[in-house]
Amino acid sequence: MTEGALGKTYRNGELIVRQGEEGNCMYVVQAGTLEVLREEHDGSVRIAVMNTGDIFGEMSIFEREVRSASVRALGEARVLSIDKKTFLRRIQEDPPLAFNLVKIMAHRIRMLSEEVASLKQKTAPPAARVNAQERRAGQDRRHGRDRRAGVDRRTAVVGRLRNA
Amino acid sequence: MQLLASEGINLPTEVVERGIDAYMLHMDVGSVRIRTPSEEKRIAGVFRGNGPRGSERALRVGFDRYLLDLAASSGAQVVRSLVTRVGWHEDRPEIEHGGGKRACYDLVALAAGVNSQLLQNGCDAAPGYSFPGTLTTFISEFHLGQAAIQASLGDAMHIFLLDLPRLEFAALIPKGDYVTLCVLGHDVDEKLVDAFLAAPEVKRCFPDSKVPELVCHCFPRLNVRPPAQPYADRLVWIGDCGVARLYKDGIGSAYRMAKAAARTAAFHGVSAQDFEAHYAPTCKAMNWDNTLARLVFMSTTAIQKLRPLRRGVLRMTATEQANREQFHHMSSVLWDVFTGSAPYQDVLVRSCHPGFIASLAWNLVAGNVAALAGKPYGNGS
């Protein structure tokens, strides 16, 4: 890591947030890669990987829940924290400051909806599945997106679940 | 930096000459290190413009260049030309630049600072605008090299509250191979700077306690009193030539004011009435906070002038820093005063907190008794 670096540097494997702990800040990845781990009773599952520029932990800005997942460094990584108090105060002065967060959260809701649809589709009969796929393809064309292959898309959707 | 990051603007490492994770407060009674609240590098040491004289080749990307590129990548058309006049052509503001070229716009945002002649004698286009009140400062650079800086100054910004005539306060900020010196005061001149650099507290910050040669210096002005009306029909003043935060966080305040102006233009309109309704409140809020800032800085001046008070402040801060669990009354107040991270109103409210006052009172007594007993406090060298 160079001298001209902002944030705090974490070693490989070091935890940035721990699932179940109370959070009072969100984070922006400045450099390196992080993994989001959901700890279940039979071990932990990686549910997302994050890179430079990604924001995580933003739920704690708006609610008083504990962290829903752990985040740890994959190799050396640098992360800048944004504390809740400062951020909320600045939003009072400059409401559009929250716009970027709202955008990120809206995007995540969309991804989650798709994920839910995808899971439902798996359990639905074959004819209904085809209709659902066509409908979704039509939506994507309207939004100017390319539809990725089913398995890849699922990974991508999971990769965006960063509500640690 | 955090707020920029939350908006998706992350300064790349080539722009940040040094990440800063602590403040070192130097006084004649001792020094104390104040860590960042979460012990991370939250302050970015950046170079403006082309950086110090002689650094142009080594400078990777200056802060201004980075922002300009960012604006251009968002669709702004950048014209590299010196603006020499802002006037009117029929019913629209007209810019004269590059030795006689002219261009008309629907809205002109004036962000020419207080160190350019462009607006100094008012503005042709808006006779109602008055130039902000300014204070002359001194800024210079020392070339030390990364290794020497790491050994002597570390990743900390060094603040000096010294009892020197005319001196408000001064700071040394490490940036890459350079250290920037900022001196704020009244009628800052070379004599004041000389007196400052001769102080033992300052000399100790340099390798072998020797102040190195200056590579460049200037006497830039700082906005300390807002202009009468920083907006008019189709014109809005932002940054230092408009309303700016007193002494601290100039870039942050410029960013916020620019956003307020842009918001007004985008969602309401560009008439003087629009700015009056939607931009002026932001200006007024900042002006009010600046008024409170004067009270805050009166207390730092008091610390500077009164040795017993300095002892109390030093003891209180050092004790807090030594104890992570304890609530950091003084540390957080000092941090916010010197970084401008919080509104001055917030700082003032916190310093009126009974816990703060009680702790300060106790430390005043304890610090001065200890000093009389020959046991000074402080966690810094």
Next chain:
Amino acid sequence: MSTLKNKPGANGAAEILVHPAQGNTPAPCMLGCASGGDVRLWMGIVAQRGKLGLSNAQAYARAWGLITETNPFPATLGRICPHPCETACNREGKDGAVAINAMERFLGDWALQFHLPLSRLEDAPPGASIGVVGAGPAGLSFAYQLARRGHRVTVYERREQAGGMLRYGIPAFRLPKAILQSEIDRIVALGVDLRLNVAVGRDVSVEDLRERHDMLFLGIGAGSAARLGVPGEDGPGVIGGIEFLNAVNRGEGYGQLSEVVVIGGGNTAIDAARSARRRGASVSLLYRRTRDEMPAIASEVDAAIAEGVSIEFLVAPTSIRRDAIGPNAVMVQRMALGEPDASGRRRPVPVPGATFAVPARLVIAAVSQNVDWSGLEPLDTGTRAGDAGTLGDGVLSGGDMLGLGIAGMAIAQGRQAAEAVHAKLTGAARPAPPVRRASPARDVAADFYPARPPAQVPEQLVAERIAQPDLEVHETLSETAFLEEAERCFSCGQCHGCQYCFMYCNGGGFVRLDETQPGAYFALSLDRCLGCGKCIELCPTGFLSPVDAPG
């Protein structure tokens, strides 16, 4: 001792302060200009016309007026000058020198198109009578400078037309006769009495001249070709370079040629070779050194090669072989470069045993030229060199007779002699010679100026040139290209009104002037200077430089 230092060895707090001075360092182009023109100034008038409130036409007229202060032949020199100004140009190191020569030509042509007259000076006419022998560039420049100062000038020219080497030594494809004639006519229009076909010694004696005139100026050139000094040189089929060009320029003989060998490496040799190519010959040019040492204008050498002239470097003629008709070959010796000679160029030395024959039906010897003193013997004192070539009481000289040089130099010598004569006749002070500083302005912030390649001068296709021998090879720049080229000037060492110093001086040390001109946009008041030195750092031209603190 203060710790504040900006200069090595500086002590004391005040020494960190840097105060500016407005300089007047000459630009490299001005020092390079052979005719002594203030290139930066006339270029500045054009480039800064907007800031000066001038229309294009006003700017052109003023710029042309400035050029003609020293050189009454802008359209001519704009075509033929080897432009040492461009060689010196600071812009060369960035993206190519400013095309000063092509710009001068534009202004020259523009002034001819709109029939701009040469200006007379305000001096009261003293009415002295001046005689000039030779209507070449030196003589005409001398005549011009005195006529515009109110003297009565008579020019004696032994040939049928004026212009000297400009007319008879330079082919029409480089300098159309009509352009030259128009510029000469403009000088004559100042009241110069031009007497053509009058040879001193034949039609008028030196004594007559002395009697008629208060002062005499000789500008008789060096029109006699030097001999090769090799066996076989005498006889038909061998001619001097200048004589060949004379004949071609007068339209005499040399209809179609076959095998031509030109010997020499100067402009006369290249002009002769290119003229021969235009008359159907296969041309070989022999030069005893290499391309690097060749004194001819590089672009003209390139043009000659493009037109099919074959150049053989490092060869020297040893003899001319003849048959019954005339010469059939030039026998040559292969040379190699040895130690530098007095001119600083490496001396060619023969390579033993390496000789060969180059077929030739016409041999043109363009190795050097001498002064032809016939008819003027009483004035030949043997003195050649010296300021304005004083040849004795009341007689001055200039031009090639003082040593072969370029036309710009002859024009400068004519002007300097005229200034000396005028000063002597009127008792007026002679203008101080231009300050020829050893170090012109080089401290220019090239990065300040946006990169832009130099203007490309349009030229005719080779096939067209060969088909039409008198077709001018190069064209004049378009007005757009001319104006864009003016923008490329760095204005080295002189303020061009960029306003950076004014805009960024916190002390308000710079005050806008009401009446502006290149180099004078702001008055500087050091009383208000804070000593930050920002203006010096920002100044792109090097016009502002640091001085010690006032008082």
